[in-house]
Amino acid sequence: MSELSRLFHVARADFSYFFRTKWLMAVLISLSVSDMLVTALVYRGLMNFDYFRFLVPGIVVAGLFSAATDTGRRIWLALREGVVQYYMTLPIRTSGLVVAYILSGGLGGIVYSSFLLVIALAVVPHQGIVNALLIIPFMFVLSTGIAGLSAFLASISRRGEIYWVYAQGLQVSMVTISTVFYPAQTIEGFLPGPVATIARYNPLSLAAGALRDSGFGGNPLDLSVLGTLLAASLPLAVSGALAYWVILRTIRLRGKP
Numbered sequence: 001m002s003e004l005s006r007l008f009h010v011a012r013a014d015f016s017y018f019f020r021t022k023w024l025m026a027v028l029i030s031l032s033v034s035d036m037l038v039t040a041l042v043y044r045g046l047m048n049f050d051y052f053r054f055l056v057p058g059i060v061v062a063g064l065f066s067a068a069t070d071t072g073r074r075i076w077l078a079l080r081e082g083v084v085q086y087y088m089t090l091p092i093r094t095s096g097l098v099v100a101y102i103l104s105g106g107l108g109g110i111v112y113s114s115f116l117l118v119i120a121l122a123v124v125p126h127q128g129i130v131n132a133l134l135i136i137p138f139m140f141v142l143s144t145g146i147a148g149l150s151a152f153l154a155s156i157s158r159r160g161e162i163y164w165v166y167a168q169g170l171q172v173s174m175v176t177i178s179t180v181f182y183p184a185q186t187i188e189g190f191l192p193g194p195v196a197t198i199a200r201y202n203p204l205s206l207a208a209g210a211l212r213d214s215g216f217g218g219n220p221l222d223l224s225v226l227g228t229l230l231a232a233s234l235p236l237a238v239s240g241a242l243a244y245w246v247i248l249r250t251i252r253l254r255g256k257p
Contacts, residue, residue: 006092011100011107017074018067018108025112032063032116049183057211058180060116061139061204065175067112068143069167071105072150076163079155088252098151098245102237105147110140120216132215135207138226142203142233146174148240155247179205203232 019025036056043051078084087097114136121129149170157163177199179187184205188196199205206229213219 006090007096007100010087010092010097011104014074014078014101014104015107018070018104018111028063028066028112029115029119032059033119035059036120053216054183054212055181056120057216058208060113060120060211061208062175062180063116064109064113064139064143064207065146065171065204068105068109068146069150069170070108071101071147072154072163072167075101075151076154076157084248085251088248094245094248094252097248098241101151101244102144102148102241105150106140106144109143109146110136113139113143128214128216128218131221132211134221135210135215135226138210138229138233139207141230141237142207145203145233145236145240146170148237148244150240152240152243152247155244174202174204178202178208180208201228201232203229203236206232 036052036059039055043055075084084097088094092100117132121132150167153166153170154163157166177195179199179202184196184200187199191199206225210222210225210229213225214221
């Protein structure tokens with residue numbers, strides 16, 4: 001069996017755990033749908049623009065973030081139950097193990113957000129379904145980046161509740177400070193300039209904006225926005241993978257992180 005085959009088997013094994021929490025996924029999807037059909041519709045009456053069409057693509061991107069960060073929970077359990085340590089006894093490189101976990105996390109984010117995207121396309125009039133499909137590969141890179149960061153946070157967490165503290169901090173920095181729920185103009189009116197700039201160029205903001213403009217707005221794909229999204233997502237994936245590799249390398253040498 002080649003190194004690539006072993007990497008594929010590890011990624012498939014970890015990805016299968018994503019489907020073993022069917023009730024959790026069903027609850028999370030129902031919560032996202034309630035945000036689409038209740039929160040967005042109620043708030044639309046309070047806004048001077050169609051907040052429903054604005055929020056629904058944001059919910060899809062927020063769902064991608066939630067599913068990708070679930071990678072950290074699986075890795076924390078795998079580390080504490082000895083699964084990762086078992087994988088490290090197999091003839092597979094540390095870098096291959098890192099790639100397998102991050103690819104699995106990226107796929108989880110894409111699968112979950114794709115469910116939400118199908119629902120969104122059913123409830124929101126759309127004119128660019130092909131554009132929405134073309135954006136998915138860029139969202140996959142973003143999902144792998146978030147999964148990499150989650151993997152690193154899980155590997156340095158001694159207790160499960162500590163991981164969720166880190167995960168909440170990541171959520172505040174990436175979801176709250178973004179244009180997922182609020183227009184950039186609104187953020188600029190209430191937050192300092194540097195924070196508003198960070199929110200505008202947040203990878204989640206770029207992904208949500210691309211879906212709004214091209215997936216649901218019917219505008220042509222803006223290659224500059226997709227390029228910026230890719231440029232902002234790749235450093236997340238690389239930094240997360242590198243940090244997780246350092247942790248696994250430390251475990252291999254010392255037996256603990």
